[in-house]
Amino acid sequence: MEAKLTASYQAAKELYAIHGIDTDKVLDRLAQVKVSMHCWQGDDVRGFLNRDQELTGGIAVTGNYPGAARTADELRQDLEKAFSLIPGKHKVNLHAIYADTDERVELDQLEPKHFANWVKWAKEHGLGLDFNPTCFSHEKSADGFTLSHPDPQIRQFWIDHCKASRKIGAYFGQELGQTCVTNVWVPDGFKDIPVDRLGPRRRLKESLDEIFAERLDPASHLDAVESKVFGIGSESYVVGSHEFYMGYGLQNNKLICLDAGHFHPTETISGKLSSLALFAEGILLHISRPVRWDSDHVVIMDDELLDIACELVRHDLLAKTHIGLDFFDASINRIAAWVIGMRNTLKALLRAMLEPTELLRQAELAKDYTTRLALLEEFKSYPYGAVWDYYCARQGVPVREAWLDEVKAYEQEVLSVREV
Incomplete structure (x- = not known):
């Protein structure tokens, strides 16, 4: 799983880099x-x-x-x-x-x-x-x-x-x-x-x-x-x-x-x-x-x-x-x-x-509203999920819905025995 996460992240990183977005720096910023x-x-x-x-x-x-x-x-x-x-x-x-x-x-x-x-x-x-x-x-x-x-x-x-x-x-x-x-x-x-x-x-x-x-x-x-x-x-x-x-x-x-x-x-x-x-x-x-x-x-x-x-x-x-x-x-x-x-x-x-903010801002200033709209829409399907998964793994927390199993186990072991 770790190898797959890293590979997916590297592919996403390269894709975002085309537009000048450094995903490593983004994750450091998010951690703050x-x-x-x-x-x-x-x-x-x-x-x-x-x-x-x-x-x-x-x-x-x-x-x-x-x-x-x-x-x-x-x-x-x-x-x-x-x-x-x-x-x-x-x-x-x-x-x-x-x-x-x-x-x-x-x-x-x-x-x-x-x-x-x-x-x-x-x-x-x-x-x-x-x-x-x-x-x-x-x-x-x-x-x-x-x-x-x-x-x-x-x-x-x-x-x-x-x-x-x-x-x-x-x-x-x-x-x-x-x-x-x-x-x-x-x-x-x-x-x-x-x-x-x-x-x-x-x-x-x-x-x-x-x-x-x-x-x-x-x-x-x-x-x-x-x-x-x-x-x-x-x-x-x-x-x-x-x-x-x-x-x-x-x-x-x-x-x-x-x-x-x-x-x-x-x-x-x-x-x-x-x-x-x-x-x-x-x-x-x-x-x-x-x-x-x-x-x-x-x-x-x-x-x-x-x-x-x-x-x-x-x-x-x-x-x-x-x-x-x-x-x-x-x-x-x-x-x-x-x-x-x-x-x-x-x-x-x-x-x-992970949005190309500066590129979008320049397009807007140039009144290139076509580029602005096109990029905003295309970036909705960019692989931010791969970056998020990698971030969760790097932070030592469950990736995707795996956290739900831990909550369910905690409910059985701890919450269910509490009296009203």
């Missing part, structure tokens, strides 16, 4: 890309602080596939299995509710010590960590408002939680030597048409100003803000709209998060990247797959994923873009969901890197 894999796929966004709390904030996880992680140790075990099947070294994205502690602690009282086990584990495996305050699934968010809440005491609780989260994120970055992105998303909004649209947004702005008042070292920590067009229970009005956060992020030098499922069902984020890159401090991407709404399906190799990858590569945006995944599917094996989403994201980036 870190994707932040979201922990909440592993346990259906339940976390460990308030596991009995009803999932709220417009978030819905469907399915009851056996084997969801019940403890931090089990979740880390599952993450390790997933990473063993994914090429490259990456990051893990944690929510605050995934604190690993025996102490009974409220969200606004969280400290770095409550995540020390996560840092120890990340160091052992050469992983980075990203972070998110959890502004949902809590009694103080039951009416659908957090940082824009009209009650100053409730609002202060969430402000303090976000402040604590930033300190935890900074701790991650300092300990691991990899910049941690702490992303603020809140579900605040109205089910029906509000009279006052400005008041909640003014309160949200004031809350964010207080949260971000303390300057943290950007080498170890970056802030991001994330919008949404609507959600369950906030169908008519979302306080943190795209316009709100784009304005806030640009004015305050924060990363602006674009989630693939947080826009109109017919709206894509790929076309936004080139505009945002001209003005934003940086970009955070949440790669997801919306089906009719923000349904957070597992990422597949669809046109939008390829378009996102091409925009990042063609415009050299990988250096200022932080890529993470965000989906939760409990209808299939959760580890398989991680592996499928991560491998597809990396594979899309590889395909973009």
